[in-house]
Amino acid sequence: MNGAQDLGGAMGFGRVEPEAGEPVFHADWESRVLAVTLAAGGLGEWNIDQGRHAREVLHPALYLNASYYEIWLRALERLLKETGLLDAQELETGRPNGPAAKTRLPPPDAEGMRRIIAKGTPFDSEPRAPARFAIGQKVRAKEMNPTYHTRLPRYARGKVGVVERVHGAHIFPDTSGPGTGEPVWLYTIAFPAQELWGEGADPTLTVSIEGFEPYFDAA
Amino acid sequence: MASCACPGDHGRVALDGYDPVARVKALEQLLVEKGYVDPAALDVIVDTYAHRIGPMNGAKVVAKAWSDPAYRERLLADGTAASAELGYGGRGGEHIVAVENTPTLHNLIVCTLCSCYPWPLLGLPPVWYKSPPYRSRAVLEPRAVLADFGVTLPETTRIRVWDSTAETRYIVVPMRPAGTEGLSEERLATLVTRESMIGTGLALAPERIAA
Numbered sequence: 413m414n415g416a417q418d419l420g421g422a423m424g425f426g427r428v429e430p431e432a433g434e435p436v437f438h439a440d441w442e443s444r445v446l447a448v449t450l451a452a453g454g455l456g457e458w459n460i461d462q463g464r465h466a467r468e469v470l471h472p473a474l475y476l477n478a479s480y481y482e483i484w485l486r487a488l489e490r491l492l493k494e495t496g497l498l499d500a501q502e503l504e505t506g507r508p509n510g511p512a513a514k515t516r517l518p519p520p521d522a523e524g525m526r527r528i529i530a531k532g533t534p535f536d537s538e539p540r541a542p543a544r545f546a547i548g549q550k551v552r553a554k555e556m557n558p559t560y561h562t563r564l565p566r567y568a569r570g571k572v573g574v575v576e577r578v579h580g581a582h583i584f585p586d587t588s589g590p591g592t593g594e595p596v597w598l599y600t601i602a603f604p605a606q607e608l609w610g611e612g613a614d615p616t617l618t619v620s621i622e623g624f625e626p627y628f629d630a631a
Numbered sequence: 632m633a634s635c636a637c638p639g640d641h642g643r644v645a646l647d648g649y650d651p652v653a654r655v656k657a658l659e660q661l662l663v664e665k666g667y668v669d670p671a672a673l674d675v676i677v678d679t680y681a682h683r684i685g686p687m688n689g690a691k692v693v694a695k696a697w698s699d700p701a702y703r704e705r706l707l708a709d710g711t712a713a714s715a716e717l718g719y720g721g722r723g724g725e726h727i728v729a730v731e732n733t734p735t736l737h738n739l740i741v742c743t744l745c746s747c748y749p750w751p752l753l754g755l756p757p758v759w760y761k762s763p764p765y766r767s768r769a770v771l772e773p774r775a776v777l778a779d780f781g782v783t784l785p786e787t788t789r790i791r792v793w794d795s796t797a798e799t800r801y802i803v804v805p806m807r808p809a810g811t812e813g814l815s816e817e818r819l820a821t822l823v824t825r826e827s828m829i830g831t832g833l834a835l836a837p838e839r840i841a842a
Contacts, residue, residue: 420743420794422767428779430759430826436681438758441652446680446755447673448659455667460798464745474646480746480761482651489658497667506657512665522671529679532721532751535798563796565743567770579726579799598797609771617790619770622797 413465413559414566416472421567421609445481449488454528456516457495459593461585465561466490516590537595539581544625545599549575552631553601553623562586564627567608572631573601576620584624597625685754688719689802690823692752693834694816696729697807707731710802714752723750724800730793731804732830737784739776739792739830740801741769747795749802753825760829770794780831803827805834 437443453463466487468475475483492498495513502509520528545551555570556562563585577600583593605617662668692714696703706713710727714720720727727749730738742748743766748756759765768776773790777783784790793801805827811819814837826832 417744419763419766420770422763423771425762425764425767428759428762428764428768428776428831430757430780430831434757436685436755439652441655443677443681444655444659444673445651447676448655448662448668450676451668451672452662454672467745476763477646479651480758482649485651485655485658486649489654498661498665502661503658506661508661508665512667515667519667519669520672521669522675525669525672525675526679528722529676530721532723532725534725536726563744565794565796567743577728579797582726582797585797598799600793600799602791614772614774614790616786616788617773617792619792619794621794622799624797 413468413561414557415468416470416475417464417468418566420565442479442481445485445488449484450528451520451525452488452492452497454517454520454525455497456590457497458491459588459590460533461561461563461588462590463487463491464585466494468561535582536580537583537593539595539597543578543597545575545578545597545628545630547575547578550631551575551599551601551623551628553627554629556627558586560586562627563622563624565621568601568603568621568623571603571607573603573607573620573623576600576602579622582624584626586624586626599623599625599628601628680755684751686752686823686825686828687820688717688754689749689752689825689828690820691717691816692719692729692802693804693823693828694819696804697811697819698816703731703804706804719751721751723748724752726797726799727752728793728799728801729804730791730801732806734806735787736789736791737830738801738803739769739773739790740795740803741766741792742795743767743770744794744796747798747800749800752802753828757825777831780826782832803830805830805832808834808836811837 467483497513552572553568579598581595582598584596600620601623602618602620605613696706706729710729714727746761770792822835824832827834
């Protein structure tokens with residue numbers, strides 16, 4: 413969706429402000445948000461892209477004003493409510509309103525969590541069709557404005573780039589759900605800055621995106 | 632903390648009255664009480680990312696690539712497998728791609744859409760990496776972004792920005808600094824900063840590090 417999360421090329425945000433000696437967490441509550449988000453994710457009720465969508469549907473004014481962990485927490489509350497694990501009253505009062513719902517996976521214990529962190533969730537899969545594009549080929553990103561999640565940023569839509577790498581077939585974020593998803597070919601597509609930004613673009617700059625095959629047509 | 636410019640990162644109450652500090656405390660209690668999360672799993676997560684996984688992992692990968700030409704080749708050909716050789720991989724780094732800086736090419740990593748970052752090699756991303764100034768400008772004016780980090784490259788250096796829009800996660804292999812011939816991998820790793828592996832910095836010169 414064309415939400416506040418799609419920031420590439422936006423202006424007016426000012427300087428990047430690196431913080432010398434930045435701690436991993438600035439306060440305890442941040443580490444708790446990380447922990448409950450990852451642990452609840454282990455229940456298998458939503459996947460990574462549904463998690464991302466729950467963040468990008470925040471009102472743009474809230475998204476841009478919030479810290480990253482606040483965005484995560486708001487999204488987690490939404491996911492818990494949408495999947496029926498918690499109801500609105502429970503979220504408001506902080507008190508249980510009934511027994512727990514059945515989840516796709518049991519809550520990970522300490523050992524299970526260590527395993528999830530160590531192994532991750534590979535996103536590649538057997539391709540269902542041969543790759544449509546080859547290294548060196550020119551492709552044009554589609555003009556599209558889906559209301560659900562997509563990984564094609566606005567700044568690349570309609571632009572012509574070159575296939576630079578082929579990563580095999582990965583689960584297509586725009587249509588995947590928990591435990592389901594269509595493997596499609598994933599490429600690195602490189603765009604000259606001139607193509608993306610036009611007049612005044614840095615002539616030494618090339619920008620690439622990781623592009624899923626359904627986003628492109630041969631150019 | 633007063634000097635930190637990150638918006639709202641210290642738990643202030645948001646525009647609509649939402650108080651993340653109180654909310655997460657209540658939510659954690661509720662999730663534990665209903666049996667949706669195991670407190671022991673929460674401890675594992677915090678301990679792992681606070682203490683066990685961080686830029687020191689990526690620095691070891693880079694130092695080995697600088698020291699061992701065969702490893703460098705394996706790393707550039709298959710970042711996931713080469714990272715696994717050193718025991719690094721897993722969540723947030725299932726598909727690792729390493730890209731190498733040269734005298735004529737400088738690489739920079741960003742995620743304009745969220746905060747994708749090679750967790751097993753660099754740990755959790757810093758606030759600036761996740762914030763709108765970096766995510767908006769890195770793909771448009773990377774030289775101006777580099778200037779915010781005090782880095783100026785020759786005008787002729789080609790710049791390549793990798794927008795991490797899928798589960799492929801990038802790490803930059805910075806150029807090995809001059810005057811480091813004969814240094815051990817362990818010493819070399821101390822020259823490899825987090826910023827140098829994102830591309831917003833360069834590896835440190837050896838005289839910058841106390842012997």
